[in-house]
Amino acid sequence: MVHGIHAGGFRKTPLQIVGFQGTLYDFSTVRFPAELSNCNKCHVNGSYALPISAKALGSTVDTRSTQATLTALRTVDVDPSNDVKITPTAAACSGCHDGAEVRTHMIRTGGASFGTSTGAGVVEKCASCHGPGKSEDVRKAHELGGSR
Ligand code: HEC
Ligand code: HEC
Numbered sequence: 160m161v162h163g164i165h166a167g168g169f170r171k172t173p174l175q176i177v178g179f180q181g182t183l184y185d186f187s188t189v190r191f192p193a194e195l196s197n198c199n200k201c202h203v204n205g206s207y208a209l210p211i212s213a214k215a216l217g218s219t220v221d222t223r224s225t226q227a228t229l230t231a232l233r234t235v236d237v238d239p240s241n242d243v244k245i246t247p248t249a250a251a252c253s254g255c256h257d258g259a260e261v262r263t264h265m266i267r268t269g270g271a272s273f274g275t276s277t278g279a280g281v282v283e284k285c286a287s288c289h290g291p292g293k294s295e296d297v298r299k300a301h302e303l304g305g306s307r
């Protein structure tokens with residue numbers, strides 16, 4: 160969510176969050192006042208590198224509450240066990256990289272899920288290519304110390 164809020168100038172689709180009593184928040188006009196690809200603007204000690212903790216939870220994108228209109232809730236579902244989640248690594252990357260093609264990459268090549276409730280049986284393989292020292296090391300892709 161924090162990535163998505165700051166990536167208004169990079170995301171292909173607006174980040175919209177339905178909040179208290181159905182209030183719709185649209186973050187698409189927010190611009191990060193620094194180089195978005197420089198992870199060190201927010202992270203320290205390499206905390207953005209992969210792999211992330213095996214105990215990390217997925218990110219909920221749908222609580223299964225239902226809406227009467229775009230801004231008014233009909234039913235509120237407070238049961239976390241049926242939430243629709245994005246697996247943790249894909250959630251972190253797709254906050255900014257939200258395009259359809261890269262989503263397909265995360266699912267087909269990376270083993271991620273964008274629609275799991277338990278995460279059971281889902282194993283993300285991102286670190287085998289995007290981890291430290293690997294060919295697509297995130298630290299390299301984001302060119303730290305470079306011109307971006
Ligand atoms: C606007 C601030 C901000 C920027 C810029 C940012 N992050 Fe994050 N990132 C966060 C926050 C906040 C969290 C959540 C930390 C937590 O849950 O403890 C997070 C979490 C993560 C996680 C999950 C870490 C974990 O162990 O669970 C990854 C991976 C990650 N970020 C990667 C990146 C990468 C790669 C970049 C640069 C392209 C980046 N972030 C840029 C704020 C930012
Ligand atoms: C805070 C936003 C943000 C997050 C989070 C983020 N990226 Fe990026 N990423 C960027 C930006 C901005 C660029 C530069 C794209 C450009 O210059 O067109 C980039 C570039 C890349 C590139 C180089 C390819 C390209 O299009 O230039 C790769 C590979 C990449 N990111 C992988 C990842 C991976 C893997 C993660 C998750 C661990 C991640 N990114 C998380 C913003 C982010």
Ligand code: HEC
Nearest residue numbers: 248249252256261265268269270271283284285287288295
């Ligand atoms: C088999 C190796 C491999 C695996 C596994 C893998 N990736 Fe990638 N990924 C790549 C390559 C290669 C690129 C293209 C890099 C470029 O364009 O510079 C890429 C590009 C990306 C990008 C940037 C795409 C763009 O241009 O906007 C993101 C984000 C990303 N991967 C996320 C993930 C995530 C999340 C996972 C796990 C769920 C994952 N990848 C698993 C090899 C891999």
